[in-house]
Amino acid sequence: MQQSLFEPEGGKEALASGAAVLRGFAAKRESALLAAIRAIEARSPFRHMVTPGGFEMSVAMTNCGTAGWVTDRAGYRYQSTDPVSGKPWPALPATFLDLADEAATAAGHPGFVPDACLINRYEPGTRLSLHQDKDEADYAHPIVSVSLGLPANFQFGGPKRSDPVRRVALEHGDVVVWGGPSRLFHHGVLTLKNGEHPMTGARRFNLTLRRAL
Template sequence: MKEMTSVQMDFLLPDTRPDHVQLDSGAVLLPGFALQDAKTCMLAIDHITQQAPFRKMSTPRGGQMSVAMTCCGTFGWVSSSHGYSYTKVNPSTGLPWPKMPAIFKNLARKAAQKAGFAEFHPNTCLINAYSPGARMGLHQDRDEGCIDQPVVSLSFGLEAIFLWGGLKRTDPTRPILLKDGDALVWGGPDRLRFHGVKPIRSGSHIRTGATRFNITFRFVIP
């Protein structure tokens, strides 16, 4: 029998964390929430990326994001030298963004409900692919034109250290370990908290290889 790596063995260990962790009044971690649907979500990502491939976008300051991204739903988030925006058309293909899969929408709504946000209606989904070393700097999700609905984030594959900050960029951050299948939901008084992701450590996941996938849902008003 082929010897398993430490990462693969850890994947097989039972998750003893509670299924509901209140981080702040409007922020909840749901460990393992989407784990049973991970395979279906990976197939959905494959289908989406056949229509809208992952790409590393430029930043307003002229750099390049270390995270590869694509989108699905009514709108997609784009970054360029001109700034950040949501568009109905994928600028890389000239086509509308792929339709949001039912499994995505159902998981997003269920996670939001479990976190205390009963009326979440996501119309936008950002899909991020992190390779080892990729990171996400501290930022607020404020391009949506609406902060009345929460953000729902699903993690698959390699682990990540999520940085949970305050309402100011200079506020201290709290590191939160995100594992395969975890859901993170924030809204209400915590909707505009700064957050980010530390550089992903090298590893190999039994399902996603050397990649962490993050699926993030929002409600956007154009």
Template sequence: MPDLFSDLDNNPESLGPGTWLFRGYALDVADELLQAIGRVAEQSPFRRMKTPGGRQMSAAMTGCGARNWVTDRQGYRYSELDPETGRPWPTMPPLLTQLAGDAAARAGYPGFEPDVCLVNCYQPGARMGLHQDRDEQDFRWPVVSVSLGLPAVFLWGELRRRGSPARLLLEHGDVLVWGGEDRLRYHGIAPVAHGRCEATGHVRYNLTFRRAC
């Protein structure tokens, strides 16, 4: 497929030995990505899942791909079926697959073919606590994260839960890729501030691509 994404003059920012931030990388296809999110949500609506401890998450979630990450009283895991609908998750649109693979390759992870795209929807005040992405079977593959809509402060911690994480502002169209030595670093999102984005209104979306199996 052709290269559809922004080839910006500014160099990507390194956040660690295996982590790269591509500012504005998805801007050229942002509208198409938002349309794809809408189609996914029509089949598998957004919902606020509960943790095994019974706490309701503040960000609403849906997803697409062969499987997706879910959480409930039974624990954290990947499921091939949407527990809300009982049906398979929507097929991942080719544009999303291409975006994730292209960004991963530019970050030094060629051959990345995600089977998971977790879509988070953040209203103002929603957050994501520090956590590791460790429910996948093979940590050789990176995580690719695409920010759309309202800006958010990304919390970038260490391999152990200690100290204060670094704080990094992510804006509409930014793409962050981490893997290798950084694959299991703790990360999260600080409470999203009130604001308005021309593309999404008072909402932030995040696309997180992973290889679960």
């Protein structure tokens, strides 16, 4: 039996209502995805943003799309220009758009067209604490999160920060999608362990595709 276009190679694992892990879904596009990240970085370099409380984030970030997520002493928000260069963020690559559409469809959220992608760069010792993605204008759209490079332990909780948290081991090429009832669930990444990946070296990249505006 021929595999469906939207069927993950390594299988689909349910996390919660509206949320799933698609094992190995992005693996075949690894070269195109990493080349696109390099092109975006050349125009809008990775940087360590500062939270409204004045703390520097350990994870380096950049963006592409119509809007980019930023944080500084003024707060969390989306804006159309890179605050470092003053220029518009790089456009969303076609390979990002295609992957987002296919992954969202495979997870039960057809018709997803992102307008923003936050790109996180993790190095050993960095982490991302539990948080909600709630700066977007409309929560009807899912989040598509793509893992590339070093493995990581993803945390997926519930609508309250105090809800039980599930730990999910993510490998290169895995994609996590959450939307609908789980759209505002808390999530994060535990401290990245030392390692070396043939495609990314001692780094992990995460693409988080959203509908921001």
